[in-house]
Amino acid sequence: MADPQSQKSKALLDAEFSDLYRAHLRDVYSYAYYRVGNHHDAEDLTEQTFLQAYRHFDRAQRESHGRPLRPWLIRIAHNLAANLYRDRSRRPSSPIDETSELVASHTTEDLVEGRDELAQVLDGVQRLPDDRREALIMRFALGMDNREIARAMGRSDGATKVLIHRAIKQLQQMVAGSDSAGSDE
Amino acid sequence: MSEALPSFEGLLHEALSPVEPPEDLGHRLENALLSITSSAVEELEAWELSSMRDPRNWARPAAAVVVGGSAGVALVLLRARHRSAPHRTNLRDARLSAERLLGDLGEHTRRLLGERR
Numbered sequence: 001m002a003d004p005q006s007q008k009s010k011a012l013l014d015a016e017f018s019d020l021y022r023a024h025l026r027d028v029y030s031y032a033y034y035r036v037g038n039h040h041d042a043e044d045l046t047e048q049t050f051l052q053a054y055r056h057f058d059r060a061q062r063e064s065h066g067r068p069l070r071p072w073l074i075r076i077a078h079n080l081a082a083n084l085y086r087d088r089s090r091r092p093s094s095p096i097d098e099t100s101e102l103v104a105s106h107t108t109e110d111l112v113e114g115r116d117e118l119a120q121v122l123d124g125v126q127r128l129p130d131d132r133r134e135a136l137i138m139r140f141a142l143g144m145d146n147r148e149i150a151r152a153m154g155r156s157d158g159a160t161k162v163l164i165h166r167a168i169k170q171l172q173q174m175v176a177g178s179d180s181a182g183s184d185e
Numbered sequence: 186m187s188e189a190l191p192s193f194e195g196l197l198h199e200a201l202s203p204v205e206p207p208e209d210l211g212h213r214l215e216n217a218l219l220s221i222t223s224s225a226v227e228e229l230e231a232w233e234l235s236s237m238r239d240p241r242n243w244a245r246p247a248a249a250v251v252v253g254g255s256a257g258v259a260l261v262l263l264r265a266r267h268r269s270a271p272h273r274t275n276l277r278d279a280r281l282s283a284e285r286l287l288g289d290l291g292e293h294t295r296r297l298l299g300e301r302r
Contacts, residue, residue: 021214029206043210050214054221121200140194140201172193 017057021050024070027142028077034137035081037126045084049077071151074138078152117175124174132167139164 025046032045053060053076060072125133131153138144138152150160 017218021218025206025211025214026203029210030203033204034201039207042204043207046206046210047214047217051217051221054218117196118200121196125197125201136197137201140197141203168194168197171197175193 013058013061016061017054020053020057020069020073024073025050027070028073030141031074031077031137032081034125034141035077035134036084041084045077045080048080049073052076052080067151068148070142070144071148074142074144074152075154078134120175120178121171124171124178127174128167128171131163132170135160135164136167136171 028049029042029046032049033039033042036042036045050073053073060069064072125136128136134153135149138149144152146157146160146164149164150157153160153163155163
């Protein structure tokens with residue numbers, strides 16, 4: 001028969017994984033969606049992320065020394081997304097396949113005035129270099145702090161701070177550029 | 186940083202607002218995880234219960250005995266060949282070598298049978 005001690009710890013692990021899953025399903029899905037640009041791939045990516053996380057959960061817990069596991073989850077999603085692109089040898093077919101749907105679902109007040117601006121920002125995010133785009137998704141869609149982002153991206157806290165600052169600056173210039181281009185037309 | 190940054194960050198917050206996963210994704214994932222855990226537990230328990238009854242699971246220990254036995258016989262033959270090498274030309278010595286070889290084989294077989302009991 002199986003060792004009762006190992007069975008107990010397995011049950012405990014499963015319960016803890018269940019908590020992790022409930023706490024971060026939305027985070028992983030949000031990351032996946034902004035990363036791959038469509039709901040279908042985002043669902044697949046989220047599913048694969050949690051299945052892979054489940055396989056290595058025991059070890060991740062032991063090695064995390066009590067630190068939050070969200071960066072670890074996002075790193076798994078990041079690696080899987082990279083594999084997805086490598087396998088298909090493509091990037092998202094459009095910046096965000098359903099940009100208009102996404103923008104429309106934000107708030108009703110934005111519908112008239114801010115819709116174009118949000119669409120421009122989203123479009124700009126998708127055109128940023130990979131590392132800058134990822135950092136912005138983690139910061140603004142997931143609300144991760146610099147330390148968490150640094151862990152997820154395997155960088156130092158300082159380098160992450162600089163990365164985010166440059167990403168915002170570049171995006172701002174891109175949006176400003178498209179604004180002036182639009183007014184020139 | 187430029188002065189416009191705080192409001193631009195607000196815009197970023199709006200543009201990159203969290204996306205709720207579809208409800209069926211949650212159910213699908215929970216089912217997938219449940220099926221992994223339950224099938225793993227069932228597999229382990231079933232294997233443990235049947236392992237000593239199912240003859241298919243005897244193949245491994247049986248193979249170990251066969252491999253161990255073959256290695257023993259090979260070792261005896263190797264020793265015998267090594268011992269007989271200097272006496273190859275002499276018919277009497279060859280007979281003695283053969284007798285030693287048979288003796289070694291018998292001894293090794295007795296030892297193997299004794300270990301298995």
